[in-house]
Amino acid sequence: MNSAYQAHLTKTLGEIEAAGLYKRERIITTHQTAHIAVTGGREVLNLCANNYLGLADNPELIAAARDSLDRWGYGLASVRFICGTQQIHKDLEASISKFLGTEDTILYSSCFDANGGLFETLLSAEDAVISDELNHASIIDGVRLCKAQRYRYKNNNLEDLEAKLKEADANKARFKLIATDGVFSMDGFIANLKGICDLADRYNALVMVDDSHSVGFMGKTGRGTHEHCGVEGRVDVFTGTLGKALGGATGGYTSGKKEIIDLLRQRSRPYLFSNTIAPSVAAASIKCLEMLSASTALRDKLEANTKFFRDGLTKAGLTIKPGTHPIVPVMLGDAALSQKVAARMLEKGVYVIGFFYPVVPQGAARIRTQVSAAHTREDLAFAIEKFAEVKQEFGL
Numbered sequence: 001m002n003s004a005y006q007a008h009l010t011k012t013l014g015e016i017e018a019a020g021l022y023k024r025e026r027i028i029t030t031h032q033t034a035h036i037a038v039t040g041g042r043e044v045l046n047l048c049a050n051n052y053l054g055l056a057d058n059p060e061l062i063a064a065a066r067d068s069l070d071r072w073g074y075g076l077a078s079v080r081f082i083c084g085t086q087q088i089h090k091d092l093e094a095s096i097s098k099f100l101g102t103e104d105t106i107l108y109s110s111c112f113d114a115n116g117g118l119f120e121t122l123l124s125a126e127d128a129v130i131s132d133e134l135n136h137a138s139i140i141d142g143v144r145l146c147k148a149q150r151y152r153y154k155n156n157n158l159e160d161l162e163a164k165l166k167e168a169d170a171n172k173a174r175f176k177l178i179a180t181d182g183v184f185s186m187d188g189f190i191a192n193l194k195g196i197c198d199l200a201d202r203y204n205a206l207v208m209v210d211d212s213h214s215v216g217f218m219g220k221t222g223r224g225t226h227e228h229c230g231v232e233g234r235v236d237v238f239t240g241t242l243g244k245a246l247g248g249a250t251g252g253y254t255s256g257k258k259e260i261i262d263l264l265r266q267r268s269r270p271y272l273f274s275n276t277i278a279p280s281v282a283a284a285s286i287k288c289l290e291m292l293s294a295s296t297a298l299r300d301k302l303e304a305n306t307k308f309f310r311d312g313l314t315k316a317g318l319t320i321k322p323g324t325h326p327i328v329p330v331m332l333g334d335a336a337l338s339q340k341v342a343a344r345m346l347e348k349g350v351y352v353i354g355f356f357y358p359v360v361p362q363g364a365a366r367i368r369t370q371v372s373a374a375h376t377r378e379d380l381a382f383a384i385e386k387f388a389e390v391k392q393e394f395g396l
Helices: 003-018 059-072 087-100 111-116 137-145 158-170 193-202 258-267 279-294 297-315 335-347 377-394
Strands: 035-037 043-046 104-108 128-132 149-153 176-181 206-210 237-241 252-256 327-333 365-370
Touching: 043 377, 059 279, 087 104, 087 252, 087 279, 104 111, 104 258, 111 137, 111 237, 111 252, 128 137, 128 158, 137 176, 149 158, 158 176, 158 193, 176 193, 193 206, 252 258, 297 327, 297 377, 327 335, 335 365, 335 377
Parallel strands: 128 149, 128 176, 176 206, 206 237
Antiparallel strands: 035 043, 104 252, 237 252, 327 365
């Protein structure tokens, strides 16, 4: 390596550490569940995984994945359109479409790739994409890859969205696409999809929703934010992940109108140039969707757990972002403080992580907690108690 560049890297890393912002990965020595062991064998309560429905170690999903190894093998060693598509991949795409109520689905290695391959495929320089300012980094990166006119509207602000739609019309955009997270991952806020779809109808725009933090548990039957907001059939294209509520493994998808999915199969670069997901993941994901279609027990428990935890933190005097989603951010403001609080919580037996700039805006550092159906009431009461203790210790 060039010595000057190596010195530059060392200096930059030192500055990050000196500011108390160095991210150190904690090593988990067990499977992912409500209680995990970290290096040294200590068991702690896990309050920051995307394991919303507690399915990451579900025996039925594990059995489905194990059985698939004998039937379908370990991997495909190819991209989909060459020799990387098995029947199980088509079965999973059909299962996702049925679950979401869409016409067709295409699988990706991650939702990051699904978003990365969406916009440049669907839009050209004649078109416009209007994106929420708090959208996930994968949407931001995907938008950067396309040549369309770019507009950014204030988070969940319909007046600003309408102004940007008018601006796009004034600039003679051929087609317009509104892009939003279904749930904004740092705040747990739910997008106003009813208002967004109404504006889309008024201004003849398409609607795209990344439902990664929603599918499986939002809405009365867990279909996602479109069910929660009552806009079934009005969203043109969804992206999502298999790596959160739907078993917690890996893989993503885009689902929606058939013509959109057909074009993605022809031209979406992350799809055309990345190996397909492992058949074991596909098999377990199909099983997961079968379970969620048969019963709402897990999403119902998650809903109750979330209310209990939110109410408990509020009564304990912690400052949290309002809402009903199982993402519950405990607001601290200072980045270094968020690191100290997270470390102290770990000492007290609760595994949480501090989030700070550039993941969240400057001055908006927080501990982002996430409730799971795998948590018991005793687990959540314990966590509330420890947060209350830390509040006193740090004068929060």
